[in-house]
Amino acid sequence: MRVLVMTAVAAEADSVAAGLSAALVDSVDPAHRVVVLAGGVGPAAAAASTATALAASPYDLVISAGIGGGFQPQAPVGSLVVADALVAADLGAETADGFLPVVELGFGRTTHRPPAAFAARAAEALGALHAPVLTVSTVTGTAARAAELSSRHPGAGAEAMEGFGVAEAAALQGVPVLEIRAISNAVGPRDRPAWRVGEALTSLKGAFRALGPLLEESP
């Protein structure tokens, strides 16, 4: 399978590549190759860089991967989340009666779904929570915001900043998408010293080691 893995930053791309076998990353056979790129932080950078990569070469699958915030208690720090939906959680309008997603305004979309069976198998292979991953442009930093997101998206597993952007670019090319997040911090009140980025990057590497056999399959 030809797989494109999009991370936000180089440290995440390095962890992904370190988890994959050299046979996949350096394959001379383009039909069985994984390309790992760091495309920038946030949904706009992620969409632009993914679209550029997909215009240059054909792929069978795009994976948005990196660290993320975990909703508690279902996604503790160090755990993994594989998305069953990639959701744009702050794309819409604020009103006196609360947030209105862009679809309720009559345009756009807020959700992309990965291939259900493949995503479920990936979650099982990784021992990951299989749940919605929210894409936000502003990192949650208060308990009130975390509670609001949880109430609008019951059962959400993680929050990050790129998945929906990667998915929009992939959808334009008709390429399926997956999102994998290694949890570095809890979604909630800002607590920078509590971040466990190193632990999450190690967990991300383990995720791609476990995912390798699935990526070697035919599309």
Ligand SMILES: O=C(O)c1cccc(C(=O)CC[C@H]2O[C@@H](n3cnc4c(=O)[nH]cnc43)[C@H](O)[C@@H]2O)c1
């Ligand atoms: O300064 C802060 O309080 C802060 C808290 C969480 C994340 C950041 C970032 O700037 C990292 C953005 C980067 O990492 C992913 N990420 C990691 N944790 C989260 C999160 O809780 N919410 C959203 N994104 C997160 C994200 O995908 C970016 O690539 C700063």
